[in-house]
Amino acid sequence: MHSPAELATQFRSMGRKLTPQRQLIFSLLHNNQSHPTAESLYGVASAQMPGISLRTVYQTLNELAEMGELLLIDIGEGGTRFDPNIDEHHHAICSDCGKIRDVHVKGASSLKPNDASDFLISEVGVVFKGLCAECEARGSKRSPALQAKMNQKSKSSSK
Amino acid sequence: MHSPAELATQFRSMGRKLTPQRQLIFSLLHNNQSHPTAESLYGVASAQMPGISLRTVYQTLNELAEMGELLLIDIGEGGTRFDPNIDEHHHAICSDCGKIRDVHVKGASSLKPNDASDFLISEVGVVFKGLCAECEARGSKRSPALQAKMNQKSKSSSK
DNA sequence: TTGCTAGTTAGCAATACTTGCAAACTAGAG
DNA sequence: CTCTAGTTTGCAAGTATTGCTAACTAGCAA
Secondary structure, eight states, rough: OOOOOHHHHHHHHHHHOOOHHHHHHHHHHHOOOSSSBBHHHHHHHHHSSOOOOOOHHHHHHHHHHHHHSSEEOOOSSSSOEEOOOOOOEEEEEEEEOOOEEEEEEETTTGGTTTTTTTTTTEEEEEEEEOOOOOHHHHHHOOHHHHHHHHHHHOSEEEE | OOOOOHHHHHHTTTTTTOOOHHHHHHHHTTTOSSSOHHHHHHHHHHHHHHOHHHHHHHHHHHHHHTSSOEEEOOOOSSSOEOOOOOSSSSEEEEETHHHHHOOOTTTTTGOOOTTTTOOOOEEEEEEEEOOOOHHHHHOOOOOHHHHHHHHHHOOSSSS
């Protein structure tokens, strides 16, 4: 994502207005590596600007995504995550704490399905699931049942 | 996924009952490559067993997933997709028609993030986005804006 | 075959996430 | 300073999924 200042210019040049709400969201997103959900961003934003609406957060997030300044990640856990990092990268998701980490993968962009030569690839995404360093160190272990349940669709793990 | 007959045995051996509803769902899932949503399966199931409940479809699907007989795929488009193919494989998703295709990728399992050596990988997933042969042939082109919108979170594209 | 009971189903309420809508508001051009 | 197109809010509505529970039934045992 571009810097708040650059985004400001960009917004104006598109006939969009630079409102305090948008400025706040830009700044909260800048250098944000936490892959926040709309809701979590709203939480932080509310602290600094009481009264800001969740609707506005969603709206601005969607606008940024449309402009290609944000990526949307959907890991099937609660809501959509927003990623201000738009360089080519991939994700490592901890199945225990749910944290998502940006990672780089050598050779990822040259991957090809070996049984779908007729598919015109425009984008390749790699997702690693496993344990992050902290959870591994903590010796975190869950019952296979719970683990399975989590891998499927836990709606509340990391909130 | 195992055959309906094998699943029947498996269910019973776990103290679960083999109901007509479950049998129907097993058979609808067997050799199903369409990556259905719960809703779409419900549609087909209803045709053959009027009165079956969507709740039951969800329930059975979740049970199968817990047993490891199904994989859940979440592509951030409408609902969760269920994949009876549980062998190692990956997915190619057409950004135009939304279809998901199972593909195999040589070397995928040996991919590693090159900047997260402390992450303990348990699973690697590769997703290709692009155009399937049909959509490509049809010369399908969408406006960049719409395209962006679709990539984000279209809730109604392929239903 | 019958009866019993643990496991299931159906249906609706409830929840979580996200968007649609309309009225009130405001950034920024002139 | 004015005006207006673009914004923000708050709430209703929509979609996807699960919780709850009364009625039902598969499958065991007699």
